[in-house]
Amino acid sequence: MEAGSSRWNEITPSPHPHERAALEHVRDLLPDRHPYQAWSNFTFTSDQGHVREVDLLVAAPTGLYLIEIKNFRGRLTNHNATWVLQGDHSRRTFDNPLPLADQKAKELKGLLTRAAARDRGIRPPFIRAVIFLAEPGMTCALDTDQRHGLFGPQDGRQLDRIGDELLLAPVTHTPPQPEFLRALPRLLERVGIHRTRRSVTVGPWRIEPRPYDQGPTWQDHDAGREDVDTAYRRIRIYLYERESDPDARESIRRAAQREFSAAQGIQHPGLLVPQDLHDHEMGPALVIEQERDAQRLDHFLAQHRGALDLPARLGMVRQLAEAVGYAHERRLVHRALSPRAVVVEGGPDDPRLRVGEWQAASRGVSSSTTRHRVVPTSHAGQHVEAAAGPYLAPEFTAEADGTVAIDVFGLGAIAYLLVTGRSPAEGRAQLMDRLATDGGLHPSAVSDTVPPEIDALVALATAPVVNDRYGDVEEFLNDLDEIDRRPEPVPDDLDPWDATENAELPDGSVVLRVLGTGATARAFHVRRDGLDSVLKVSRNAAAEERLDDEATALEGLRHDHLVVLKRGVFPLGPRHAIEIDHAGERTLAQLLRQDGALLADQLQRFGNQLLEVLDYLQRHDTFHRDIKPDNLAVRTHPKRGSSLVLFDFSLAGAPSSDVLAGTHGYRDPFLGTDRRPTYDAAAERYAAAMTLHEMASLELPVWGGRHRPAVRGAGEAVRGAVRQCPA
Missing domain, CATH: 3.40.1350 (Trna Endonuclease; Chain: A, domain 1)
Incomplete structure (x- = not known):
């Protein structure tokens, strides 16, 4: 021709x-x-x-x-x-x-x-x-x-x-x-x-018309800017159907808005959240910041599987668990964790995992029968790619369960992939058959080199029955800590960020336990000169400012129910840290999850202590900005009994104009209006009130109606919330 x-x-x-x-x-x-x-x-x-x-x-x-x-x-x-x-x-x-x-x-x-x-x-x-x-x-x-x-x-x-x-x-x-x-x-x-169109614009971004990835209702594009050569973003477009009516288009817009809104106000290096939302002729478009060379987790493993030993793979499991746990602390449940939802930035020597794909996520409340129960997004499953099926918990398709346990399963299923290099199943049906037969995913079934403790970790995380799984990510991390202890001598040039139990830090402190990792710092329970304390080590140079804000807020404050600053910002090897006293072995959130709602005398005592420390902070012109059970430790004294200690002042330096700082559910929904454009004392009291409500009922109040409380007005919103509260 x-x-x-x-x-x-x-x-x-x-x-x-x-x-x-x-x-x-x-x-x-x-x-x-x-x-x-x-x-x-x-x-x-x-x-x-x-x-x-x-x-x-x-x-x-x-x-x-x-x-x-x-x-x-x-x-x-x-x-x-x-x-x-x-x-x-x-x-x-x-x-x-x-x-x-x-x-x-x-x-x-x-x-x-x-x-x-x-x-x-x-x-x-x-x-x-x-x-x-x-x-x-x-x-x-x-x-x-x-x-x-x-x-x-x-x-x-x-x-x-x-x-x-x-x-x-x-x-x-x-x-x-x-x-x-x-x-x-x-x-x-x-x-x-x-x-074929050669370029399309979304706001200031010029996108490649051919998508590099796509799902049932969306597609992802590479995007750059003509005015900044090095700028790069990932653009996700939720697609209007070919002959959709106005109602169908509005439904798609709401789906995009849900993904955009789900993680707003949450910042963590391990979370990949949309930055902006634009209207486009093809459908609403989300702008997501990630590195140009980032790879999906499954692609990364296929490319670098020979360069990753078991400790490196367990380190990737830890990264993922810490990011998901951070989201859970802020009442954000992903619900559809899979390798498609995780991107890896960097190479095999320093892989950095980030969790994205929030189209099925929900922001939630806690429950007496299920930990951190959420209300799943309606029809969320239609936006999840079918290839994620072998990693989704059995309860996902029922759309009736939104506890953190649904993410524990996804975490365990991804851990299975990381440890074995194989998908748990070829499809959803095969996964369900395997769970019914084996009672969970066992890496040892396909690899005889998997240690028994890792096999048990993955199996317990992926138990098909919710109550048989780890209750939350913290329990998963505690068992991972037991597995991940280093038997070999700690090197002299150890980066404090990578310290594990029994490691000696440059200031002479010995690590007793890794307490957790946040957006800007990692906390270690340490002992120095026979005294226990907590070191918060900065993630990077940019995070040092947040540490300095926390030290500044705590400096000069002394109260029985406040954590005490022992050392302000000081160099610790290649990083910087602050030292505070050890507030207690478990948080109020852990106590509520493990023991249930407080008894009347406990509620009276803890409630008074919380209000006392709130009054003290107000008299010293200090806002905590993130009061919640996760930031209240339960300290036990042999004679005086238990008491609350408020810690984590990392948001104390946030500007008053940032009304999204804090945790969803405890953040005052009436902020950001013309009447209350900035953070104020009432917002601090609101967070304390939500905490008190949860101490008594294990639930956060649920606002009635379909609109944001600030839009409806305080009176109507409160009446709706009261109607929704459990008896």
């Missing part, structure tokens, strides 16, 4: 020489006669709103073919369903492209069928999706099950040839209708195929 043939329809000229060469290779093979026809480089919009790019659509006597062209150079292998391309100077990972091409083919067939409805008797045939690996020098070392639907050049020897074995093959089954083949050009016109 010649380049100028009327049967070769170049909808969009390709700007890439290698793609033009691949198209020319196919064109030269095709006879210039009926029924051969071809359309190259066009887009169509699926019923779900996805803008699909098609490299080549070919009609032949044997059928209709949607051809995805891949110009890979190097050696192509796979790890499970992830493809790995090793070039001369680089290594790339990506999903097998055939499932997506097949999805495009099914969507296009559906549109053609609808377009042919007005033409009696015309039935579009099955459209076969294939992958054309066009580079003749490429080495294909894929497993047999990954070679399905792959074709190579006509003169190649590694794969079936695109000509003889596909486009020019003899007819061996029922061919397409002659009427359909003649009608195909006008049917494609009715479908509305278009030229």
